[in-house]
Amino acid sequence: MEHKEETKSCCSTASTCSSKISATDQERTNDTVSLSASPPSFLAVNGIPSTEYAIQGMDCPSCAMTIEKSLKKLKGVQSVQVHFSTGKMNIAATTEPDRIMREVKRVGFGIAPTAEDQISNQPTFWQSWLPTLLSGGLLIIAFICTWLSVLPMIATILYGAVLVIGGYKPVKSAFFAIKSGSLDMNVLMSVAAIGAVCIGQWGEGATVVFLFALGNTLQQMSLERTRHSVKGLLNLVPASVWIMQGEKMIQRSVDDIAIGETIIVKAGDKIPLDGIVTTGESHVNQAPITGESQPVIKQNGDIVYAGTLNEEGLLTIQVTTTVKDTVVARMIHMVEEAQANKSPLQALVDRFANRYTPIVFGLAIIVSVVPPLVWNASWSEWFYRGLELLVIACPCALVISTPVAIVSAIGVAAKQGVLIKGGSALEAIAGLQMIALDKTGTLTEGRPHVVNTYPVAVTEAELWSIASSIEQQSSHPIALAITSYAEQHHIPQLPVTSVQTIAGKGVQACIDHQTYYVGHYGWLEEIGAPVQYITEQMQQLHDKGVSIMVVGSIERILGIITVADQVRSTASETLQQLKSAGIESTVMLTGDHERIAHQVANATGVDQYFAHLLPADKMNYIKSWQQTGKKVAMVGDGINDAPALATADIGIAMGGAGADTAIETADIVLMADHLEKLPYAINLSRQTLRIIKQNIWFSITIKCIALLFIFPGWLTLWVAVLSDTGAALLVILNSLRVLKSK
Secondary structure, three states, X not given: OXXXXXXXXXXXXXXXXXXXXXXXXXXXXXXXXXXXXXXXXXXXXXXXXXEEEEEEOOOOHHHHHHHHHXXXXXOOEEEEEEEOOOOEEEEEEOOOHHHHHHHHHHHOOEEEOOHHHXXXXXXXXXXXXXXXXXXXXXXXXHHHHHHHOOOHHHHHHHHHHHHHHHHHHHHHHHHHHHHOOOOOHHHHHHHHHHHXXXXXXXXXXXXXXXXXXXXXXXXXXXXXXXXXXXXXXXXXXXXXXXXXXXXXXXXXXHHHOOOOOEEEEOOOOEOOOOEEEEEOOEEEEOHHHHOOOOOEEEOOOOEEOOOOXXXXXXXXXXXXXXXXXXXXXXXXXXXXXXXXXXXXXXXXXXXXXXXXHHHHHHHHHHHHHHHHHHHOOOHHHHHXXXXXXXXXXXXXXXXXXXXXXXXXXXXXXXHOXXXXXXXHHHHHHOOOOEEEEEHHHHHXXXXXXXXXXXEXXXXXXXXXXXXXXXXXXXXXXXXXXXXXXXXXXXXXXXXXXXXXXXXXXXXXXXXXXXXXXEEOXXXXXXXXXXXXXXXXXXXXXXXXOOEEEEXXXXXXXXXXXXXXXXXXXXXXXXXXXXXXXXXXXXXXXXXXXXXXXXXXXXXXXXXXXXXXXXXXXXXHHHHHHHHOOOOEEEEEOOHHHHHHHHHOOEEEEEOOOOOHHHHHHOOEEEOOOOOOHHHHHXXXXXXHHHHHHHHHHHHHHHHHHHHHHHOOOOXXXXXXXXXXXXXXXXXXXXXXXXXXXO
């Protein structure tokens, strides 16, 4: 029988309930620790650790390829990966860092050692725009001179200045691209501009360079917005903390705080580190971490996360992580890793572009040479058309069409408390047909609550006073549910002695020299308590699927307290939203008893349910549905869900209370246990795929139209550049619509 799910059985013993629900609570505790305990790390290659750098100035995936090929030629470089979508590079090398950075700069790109340096070292507005604006101004003056037919030599000089100012960077990048064996957009544009000059079209060449520079600048601005879609998370954690030194509060750097130290967070301040509240009570806004819309009350013993906002009272917090190991730090690392992973669609587009560009480059040479040689056509005319074909051949818009949308989607989902581990998961969730859900901790809250009270030989107040006084000596979840209820209703407590927990049965204690028992019906029957008076009532309660705690002594039965795991208030509505989102069927898989599974299924509205399942049984059900051709997701929170999560096409972990194993195995993590985020993730995925397909078709259509206009002579070189850079920019802007997703 599944360990955790049995906790809700009404025939379970008090002690069994204690141990098993405690296991669930332990999983929750372990998860909180695990989310903060593992610092971001990078794989070592041949024993050499990988170092991360931030790359600036990449506006096309081929730029990443050029950097990779250039660095691989350096001595001591074992492995290098440059991710265009995130602007990050991971390199395992014995080469000096200064040598690596010099090489990247020599190729024509900016580089910084860390993401923080990247943000602080971003080029200013004038640094980004000055060359473009200057070349644009000179081009306008040159056009005026040409139009007025005055000083043609001045116009040519101005065109030349535009070519030098605007073309220096792309020509430099083109040189290193060719040297590394790549044909990127810089190569194509540089050849087009130089070719235009060679046939005397100085104005055309200068216009090509300016439009290309303008397009690149606009693209980089838009791409940086995408790459920093989770940049706000980096700014969540304050740089300093308040601590007590003697009788005074002083500030210290957050980097200097060690695990176990006590910090103070004032009302209106952000919490700087993960920890546990030791004194104070306040509402804390956890939206940046969990996506929760409403602040959560935090008091003594509650866990708080770095980056969340203390809205009201003064909190004293015992630190449980260093600044580099907080939940927000791990979130950023997970999101950046996910953004660097390619989706199947993106990989397909990249493979197409890698083959497409050399083919069209060859066609451009054929177009330039064959007509003059075979049909004695004009060399300048067909050379010009070959240059147009080169520009049109640039696949920039096509290869940008996918990664920008995916990076945007993963970033905006993280801000909503949904961690999507890569483009593959984002793409796969759009095609789901069936969703299987665990019961405890997924469809239910995963912790017991008092359902009802049935006094027999005493008043309700007396029953609660005795039961809660005894259970206050225990720490198992059913006891906590009873004592929590007593605290909320201000039940007076009685002095107890001789407290003893009987494994598998319950708790006994003495009150006023009388021994009382709180536990399983069978235990009280065993010790000779007059349980026959509640037999009929027990049968009725048994059918309701609740855990039953009998309170009594040898002489009499005082009453019954029923406890059950509550169905999530949002579960039913969420399942309806999944239906509206196109999910064909929802299934509950649980290790709990049939009657409890039946009750939860009725309350939530799942299409089917299966009870009495072991972890392997859940996995086998997933496999059987997959064999019928279904795309299946599994949603769970426990260790016992990990096999099913790994087997499903998409594994979805309830992150806030889930076990670390489930979180590591899953493809998607719902950070705040908000099941209602699941329809949001599905709709976001489908919106992203729609945008990607729009981008791809738009890019291909623009290319085809431009190609058709080449041969009749209806296309000019600068219009070809405008169509290419314009298409790339429109694709990026269309992808940025994902950032507005609600």
